[in-house]
Amino acid sequence: MAKIPRNFKLLEELEKGEKGLGDGSCSYGLADSDDITMSNWNGTIIGINNSVHENRIYSLKIHCGEHYPDVPPTVFFLSRINLSCVNQTNGHVDPSKLSCLLNWKRNYSLETILMELRREMGASHNRKLPQPQEGSMF
């Protein structure tokens, strides 16, 4: 298989993100539409139903380094959230605690990460955790 270089993969992801993903529960875009390196991204997740996160809107920032997608991006929640894979002092998503980051593959994408984080919110060990006030930020 042809190995798609970083920038062309990110352009594909950008175009997919601009069209909108699936049911709209996750979205992402460039933090700075002028950034020719396409390094910094914003993400949004709408909390999964049947959990304490239902209808909450979470903002995230995602950094794709120069070796993306050979290495996964770094992901931070900007909105406060109590989730087992999220550092409670700075919002950092611990890559050793999120399966798609731990077992990262080149064909994964920003969408893969956001969707898995959303599923995590509904996991039995997270679904009922007490949550900070809605709208508060790290």
Place this chain on the structure above:
Amino acid sequence: MALPKRIIKETERLLADPAPGISAIPHEDNLRYFDVIIEGPNQSPFEGGVFKLELFLPEDYPMAPPKVRFMTKIYHPNIDKLGRICLDILKDKWSPALQIRTVLLSIQALLSSPNPDDPLANDVAQHWKENENNAIQTAQEWTRKYATA
């Protein structure tokens, strides 16, 4: 992973007999991925500039067109802020009879003749239509600022 003969042939010719003002060199670790340099054509607002681009031949090349992007900032109505290029042969007018060389020559020609009626960067195109001299001046400034080594 075996590289199709067509890509090997094209690469050999690009290296042995490059088009004037254009160079394309494949990455050692990814022979479908090229570092491209296009010199701004004479008598264009981009004259004197050296523009870096990247080009990738997807799995289904030559049935699908190459992907090409400017990595140097450029003020041009058919090139957007992320370096994406609006050029018909990179999209619906692609034909497997075209080659990397023809694509790069077309991009070079696009620098000589910006087409504000088929814009990708709307604000730039509008500037070009409303005050062409002033837009050309901005393009020259950007060329000096971003595209000179």
